[in-house]
Amino acid sequence: MNTENILKELSFKATRSSGAGGQHVNKTSSKIELSFNLENSLSLAENEKELLKSKLSSKLTKENIFILFCEETRSQHRNKEIAIKRFLTILKTNLIVPKKRRKTKPSYGALKRGLESKKRTSVKKTLRKKPSLD
Template identity: 35%
Template sequence: MSPHTIPDDELHVTYILASGPGGQNVNKVATAAQLRFDARNSPTLPQRIKQKLVEIAGSRMTGDGVIVLTARRFRSQIRNREDAVARLHDMIAQASTVQAYRVPTRPSRGQRKRRMENKQHRSRIKQGRSSRYTD
């Protein structure tokens, strides 16, 4: 099992009436998928990813650590379920990326010298534009 694969028994999907435009279909058919994933108690995810998911999920996570995603873009339950699962996988993939360690570096002597020469050159150009030399 890859690190981003969540077993289906950890995902709880319910179908609700979607809001917005769609006419009779929206009023009669429960096509919007609401996915719930208990991230805090998931045995699949490592602790580091769980902590990062709390930041990424934001208001989509309840106080109990359950991520709630509602998908209502499509007219069918199956496509909305797939959309919600894909969004969850994207969140987990984002949480599992490790920030690259940046080694702080300093400019070399040559870079500092070129920067100062460029500043002096620009300064001379701008001094040449001033009106103090004109009568």
């Protein structure tokens, strides 16, 4: 994954932010909409694209475009920086391939200890019973 090439492929759109803020909100476009076309990306390998499609399937549009919004601050430039950082962390965390789990057997000693503790509890419970008068 080449971050410089990915940053070139990003497209930004500035819109008016929602919420409280008085007149500032009504007249400035500080909300940033970051979009990344996963299908047409040249900086990602095919296996990386497939991995991202499977992991980010709920966050992608039908055209495999990843959209991220940021309207945290009043500054458009700061929102853009925050959106880029957030986007790169999402990419890095979702490109990690999980290790395959290897099946293991419990050791002989662990099995033996388990059986011994089972016997001890069964003896303890049998001693709690009332004695039979047979």
